[in-house]
Amino acid sequence: xxxxxxxxxxxxxxxxxxxxxxxxxxxxxxxxxxxxxxxxxxxxxxxxxxxxxxxxxxxxxxxxxxxxxxxxxxxxxxxxxxxxxxxxxxxxxxxxxxxxxxxxxxxxxxxxxxxxxxxxxxxxxxxxxxxxxxxxxxxxxxxxxxxxxxxxxxxxxxxxxxxxxxxxxxxxxxxxxxxxxxxxxxxxxxxxxxxxxxxxxxxxxxxxxxxxxxxxxxxxxxxxxxxxxxxxxxxxxxxxxxxxxxxxxxxxxxxxxxxxxxxxxxxxxxxxxxxxxxxxxxxxxxxxxxxxxxxxxxxxxxxxxxxxxxxxxxxxxxxxxxxxxxxxxxxxxxxxxxxxxxxxxxxxxxxxxxxxxx
Amino acid sequence: xxxxxxxxxxxxxxxxxxxxxxxxxxxxxxxxxxxxxxxxxxxxxxxxxxxxxxxxxxxxxxxxxxxxxxxxxxxxxxxxxxxxxxxxxxxxxxxxxxxxxxxxxxxxxxxxxxxxxxxxxxxxxxxxxxxxxxxxxxxxxxxxxxxxxxxxxxxxxxxxxxxxxxxxxxxxxxxxxxxxxxxxxxxxxxxxxxxxxxxxxxxxxxxxxxxxxxxxxxxxxxxxxxxxxxxxxxxxxxxxxxxxxxxxxxxxxxxxxxxxxxxxxxxxxxxxxxxxxxxxxxxxxxxxxxxxxxxxxxxxxxxxxxxxxxxxxxxxxxxxxxxxxxxxxxxxxxxxxxxxxxxxxxxxxxxxxxxxxxxxxxxxxxxxxxxxxxxxxxxxxxxxxxxxxxxxxxxxxxxxxxxxxxxxxxxxxxxxxxxxxxxxxxxxxxxxxxxxxxxxxxxxxxxxxxxxxxxxxxxxxxxxxxxxxxxxxxxxxxxxxxxxxxxxxxxxxxxxxxxxxxxxxxxxxxxxxxxxxxxxxxxxxxxxxxxxxxxxxxxxxxxxxxxxxxxxxxxxxxxx
Numbered sequence: 027x028x029x030x031x032x033x034x035x036x037x038x039x040x041x042x043x044x045x046x047x048x049x050x051x052x053x054x055x056x057x058x059x060x061x062x063x064x065x066x067x068x069x070x071x072x073x074x075x076x077x078x079x080x081x082x083x084x085x086x087x088x089x090x091x092x093x094x095x096x097x098x099x100x101x102x103x104x105x106x107x108x109x110x111x112x113x114x115x116x117x118x119x120x121x122x123x124x125x126x127x128x129x130x131x132x133x134x135x136x137x138x139x140x141x142x143x144x145x146x147x148x149x150x151x152x153x154x155x156x157x158x159x160x161x162x163x164x165x166x167x168x169x170x171x172x173x174x175x176x177x178x179x180x181x182x183x184x185x186x187x188x189x190x191x192x193x194x195x196x197x198x199x200x201x202x203x204x205x206x207x208x209x210x211x212x213x214x215x216x217x218x219x220x221x222x223x224x225x226x227x228x229x230x231x232x233x234x235x236x237x238x239x240x241x242x243x244x245x246x247x248x249x250x251x252x253x254x255x256x257x258x259x260x261x262x263x264x265x266x267x268x269x270x271x272x273x274x275x276x277x278x279x280x281x282x283x284x285x286x287x288x289x290x291x292x293x294x295x296x297x298x299x300x301x302x303x304x305x306x307x308x309x310x311x312x313x314x315x316x317x318x319x320x321x322x323x324x325x326x327x328x329x330x331x332x333x334x335x336x337x338x339x340x341x342x343x344x345x346x347x348x349x350x351x352x353x354x355x356x357x358x359x360x361x362x363x364x365x366x367x368x369x370x371x372x373x374x375x376x377x378x379x380x381x382x383x384x
Numbered sequence: 385x386x387x388x389x390x391x392x393x394x395x396x397x398x399x400x401x402x403x404x405x406x407x408x409x410x411x412x413x414x415x416x417x418x419x420x421x422x423x424x425x426x427x428x429x430x431x432x433x434x435x436x437x438x439x440x441x442x443x444x445x446x447x448x449x450x451x452x453x454x455x456x457x458x459x460x461x462x463x464x465x466x467x468x469x470x471x472x473x474x475x476x477x478x479x480x481x482x483x484x485x486x487x488x489x490x491x492x493x494x495x496x497x498x499x500x501x502x503x504x505x506x507x508x509x510x511x512x513x514x515x516x517x518x519x520x521x522x523x524x525x526x527x528x529x530x531x532x533x534x535x536x537x538x539x540x541x542x543x544x545x546x547x548x549x550x551x552x553x554x555x556x557x558x559x560x561x562x563x564x565x566x567x568x569x570x571x572x573x574x575x576x577x578x579x580x581x582x583x584x585x586x587x588x589x590x591x592x593x594x595x596x597x598x599x600x601x602x603x604x605x606x607x608x609x610x611x612x613x614x615x616x617x618x619x620x621x622x623x624x625x626x627x628x629x630x631x632x633x634x635x636x637x638x639x640x641x642x643x644x645x646x647x648x649x650x651x652x653x654x655x656x657x658x659x660x661x662x663x664x665x666x667x668x669x670x671x672x673x674x675x676x677x678x679x680x681x682x683x684x685x686x687x688x689x690x691x692x693x694x695x696x697x698x699x700x701x702x703x704x705x706x707x708x709x710x711x712x713x714x715x716x717x718x719x720x721x722x723x724x725x726x727x728x729x730x731x732x733x734x735x736x737x738x739x740x741x742x743x744x745x746x747x748x749x750x751x752x753x754x755x756x757x758x759x760x761x762x763x764x765x766x767x768x769x770x771x772x773x774x775x776x777x778x779x780x781x782x783x784x785x786x787x788x789x790x791x792x793x794x795x796x797x798x799x800x801x802x803x804x805x806x807x808x809x810x811x812x813x814x815x816x817x818x819x820x821x822x823x824x825x826x827x828x829x830x831x832x833x834x835x836x837x838x839x840x841x842x843x844x845x846x847x848x849x850x851x852x853x854x855x856x857x858x859x860x861x862x863x864x865x866x867x868x869x870x871x872x873x874x875x876x877x878x879x880x881x882x883x884x885x886x887x888x889x890x891x892x893x894x895x896x897x898x899x900x901x902x903x904x905x906x907x908x909x910x911x912x913x914x915x916x917x918x919x920x921x922x923x924x925x926x927x928x929x930x931x932x933x934x935x936x937x938x939x940x941x942x943x944x
Contacts, residue, residue: 078573098576105577111570115592124588125578169574176578 028089028179028212029054030075035084037070044070046236047084053228055210057203061223062233063259068216069184071233075214076182077101088179101180104173108185110165112157118144118168119153125176143175146205163194167201174205181206181213187222199225220260224248232256250294251380257306264352266305267384270297281305281381287346290322291379302384309339309354311378315371324351325371342370409851410765417762418777425783425818428795429652435798436649439642447642455650462626465541466610469548470556470602476549477556477601480698482586482691485564487682489691496561498699502554502706505922506879506896508614509915510551512903513705514543515618516712516912523708539621547619548609550702555608556601563597564590565679572680582682603662611788614881614896618903626651627788631885634794648791655786659779706919713912724909731913741898742917748894749878752813752820756873757866759817760824765854767825768832785822789882792819797887809892815883820876824869831865832858867928875922 030052037045045067052058060068073079075086077098086093093101113121122140131139144150147167157165166186173181183202187195203226206213217223223230224244232239232247232255240252251257257265268283279291281303289305297303315323326344341350353372480499484492502510517524518538525535536542567590575585591598616628630651634644682688713731715724735742763781767774784792796815803811835858843853881896888897895918902911 076573076577078576098573099579099581101577102579103577105574107570107574109568109570111568111574113571113574113589113593115589115595124575124580128579128584172574172578182577 030058030180030212030214031085031087032071032075033085033087035071035074035086036082037067037074037079038082043236045074045081048233048236048238050231050238050241052212052214055212057206057213057215057226057228059215059217059223059227059230060233061217061220061230061259062239064218065235066233067236068218068233072182072184072214072216075180076103076105102176102178103180103182104176104178105182106166106169106173106184106186108188110162110169110189112160112165112168112172114157116157117153118149118155118157118160121157121168122153122172122175125172129176139175140171143171146174146208147171148201162190163198166190166198170202170205174209174211179212181211183213183215185217186215188217188219195222202226224260232259234259249378249380251306252382254304254306254382254384257304257380257382261308262352262354263306263308264349266307266347266349268303268305270299270301270303272299273297278376279381283347285346285348287324287344289374289379290376291381292376294380295382297381297383303381304384306380307351307374308378309352310356311375312342312351312353312355312372313375314355315373318371320373322374322376323371324374325369326351328365328368328370331366338365340365342372344372409849410769410854413762414766417759417766420759421763421777421780421818424796424814425792425821426780428792428799429783429787431799432645432648432791432795433652436642436645439645443642447640447646451643451646455647458624458626458629459650459654461541461624462610465544465548465625466606468541468545469552469609470606472545472549473553473556473605474560474598474602476553476698477560478591478598479694480553480557481561481564483695484691485561485679486586486590487687487691489688489695491692492695495695495699499554499557499702501923501926502551502702503558505551505706505915505919506614506881507548507551507608507612508618508881508896508900509709509919510705511543511547511615511618512899512911512915513709514538514547514550514615515903516708516908517704518543518546539619540623543619543621544615544623544625547615548605548612550705551615552605552608553698553702556605559601559604560594560597563594563600567593567679569680582684582687599665603658607658607786611786611882613788613790613885614900617900626654627790627882630788630794631790631882634790634886644794648794651788651791655783655788659782659786709912709915709919712908713916715909715912728909731909734910735913735917741893741895741914744892745878745895745918748809748812748816748892749874751810752816752877753870753874755813756817756820756824756877757828757869759821760828760869760873761862761866763821763825764828764832767829781825782822784819789815789819789880789884790886793883793886796883804889809887809889812884812887812889812892815887816877816880819880819883820873823876824873827869827872828865831862831869834865835861871925871928875925879918879922 030050032048032050032052035045035048035050036043048067048071050058060071062068070079074081077093077096081094088101113124116124119140122143123136126136126139141150141153144153147170149164149167149171152160152164157168160168166189169186186202187198190198199222202215215223215226224247227244229241229243230247231241234255240247240256242250242252247256247260251260254265257263266283268281268289271280271282271288273279273293275293275296277293279293279297281289281291283289283305289307291305312324317323318325324342324344324347326342326347329341329343329350331338331340337354337356339352339354342353344351351372480495483489484495484499489495515538516522518536519525520535528535538546571589571593572585575589580588611627613627613631616623616625617631620628626647630644630647633639633647712724714727714729716728716730763777767778793815796811796818800811839857839861840853843857844850848856879896881900884894884897888894893901895914899911899914899918902908902914
């Protein structure tokens, strides 16, 4: 059981800065996710932790030990790769046994531990199969068993689900979470899929162009994004720009948006009148309103509408806004609400608005 | 607002795009290629087998007593030489590949280029160099004599194996290296993260991963050594091997004429057997991987220096034959010293005034190359379109690779005796085109596979005919392949010896045959000089083959 500390971690490839001065504290037993678009440095960070890359600057610590110069084979981390990397020339049993043999485990003990690892990932009975007789999902389970069986201090997962189809992704995702909870193993998970990150993690770090944007638990990330990038990247939202008109700390903030509309948001982060801010309005923050002139009510023409079963989703070209507002309304009426092209009044819930300095 | 509406499916047909059942115009090209293969490969090989059966069935006198033992002995000799060569070459090739692909050995890029060079020269130049080095008066023999060591007797299996190992190790090396280059880094990283060190990862993970490649390397070297007639001609002495015996029996008037037929048939049967075994082994050890990524490179200092030492030594030894050939080409007589008695340009003057050998080689190659390349493109397209259904043809086209050149030559001469339209020995270029077809088809198939199928489908979907699609979409993308195939075929053709020796019409002595005669008659300097010119020609060819033709043709380079 080990905490992982990154201090000022930097990795440069030629002229590109893949990881830029990254500092993170990952707690013992935590499920920690590195999330970001491709090329944001998340995989490089993971490979630095695993020891496949050496940092240009900064320190990596496992617990109190600095591991910067420790080769990967001596770090005792379990790694699961995007392409599974299951040894194609060995059976499932031999794959899982490989790391144990290196650690001097032999005979009955070896067999017991390999079988129990396979049991854990739901592959009991398949130990004599060869990799080319397994499906993608099964291969990924072999890779997971192989990484876990050596009882690593840290489990590293590099986009382990991205080569699987959607249904399998969801079921293996549950498995990974279940196993992680059962073993209480410190886990660093890399993904570009925000849903995966939100579903699995204790905390998520959002990276962009090698830099850290925000670290927070999934709810905090969604509800209180720290930057415009995070607001846009996590979930669906409309991000607007405006200026703080007045604020009462702890209660509310009044913001004049570009285009003239005045919006009141619940206070959640310090700001003062005159500050330029971005404002994120989640689609579910909008609900039908009766009075067009009331506070936080926007009216405009529905420019786009789609029916998605439980909800209708659309865009409102609202008066006093420069950008169309995304909305999502649940429990549609008995009939398909044919609002396309019609005028609509929607109220914005101040509790569901996030803002932050530009 | 205007909307783009999907047209109903029938609209396209009404507009005259209704698919008609049309004859694929490529049928004619496929038919021509098929006929060529039938006439100049299947028929000659079949004819040898048929004539052998007839000759044995109708014979009034049985073959000499002890003939069976004789065949068994020379077969064993051939297998022994080829097998030892394969083992030793692969044994050297694996560490070479490891140090130049998996280790950041200083100068590994240069080693990769250097190690590919010996492949382009014909093996009998290596045999000739072996004599210069280790013969009665060879440089190394003299050095050994000075420190009181006995000479190595090279006229026999030792000399043959040595020559073949020196010559074919690069082939094994390149095959293994190509395999190492596609071992995904993730596989080795997975091993490392499980605690596996360099040696264990290599033996437990990497080598098993590339086992089919190692096997392939061994088979390639075995077949190349098994079918070679040039080195045995110069070095075999009393040690009899199969292709050489076939050649001498065919050329001799004293030997029972059935002997060469039986030996040729036996070679064909052995070739089929080898091909069969290879296919089985390959199928059993095939590793399926669908992804390619970066490769893992070791950067530890001791390993890098060990790599440098090993690569330098082996490359140095492999290049010795070429060094002595070049020195000897500028020498007068070279018998007693460590260098020739005097240096001169007379050998080169002589070749310039007696240029016909090289001229004949150039003419014959110039005729054979387009035949070979055209055939390869036709067959390549056929394989692309009909894939699995043309599998047996694919198998057939591999045959010239496993059947010795001498045997193909005998089959052609027997099938088309005296075939000389307009006094031109067309049979030679035909033999060359058939002999080198497997190489050309391999390069062309690789080229076709790089052309994205969906591009062709897009063209067909837009209403273009298969013919137009090929010329407007596929063919422009094949230009680099055309260039590469042509150059490769040319250098393979100009260095051919086996079928040349059999067919050789009067007045058409080629450069390869000239080298051989000069060497046999003791004009070592002249033989060296022609060798150097020939090496120069093929080196020039390979350099051309490595140019970036896309750039030369003014196309932007594809960025990964």
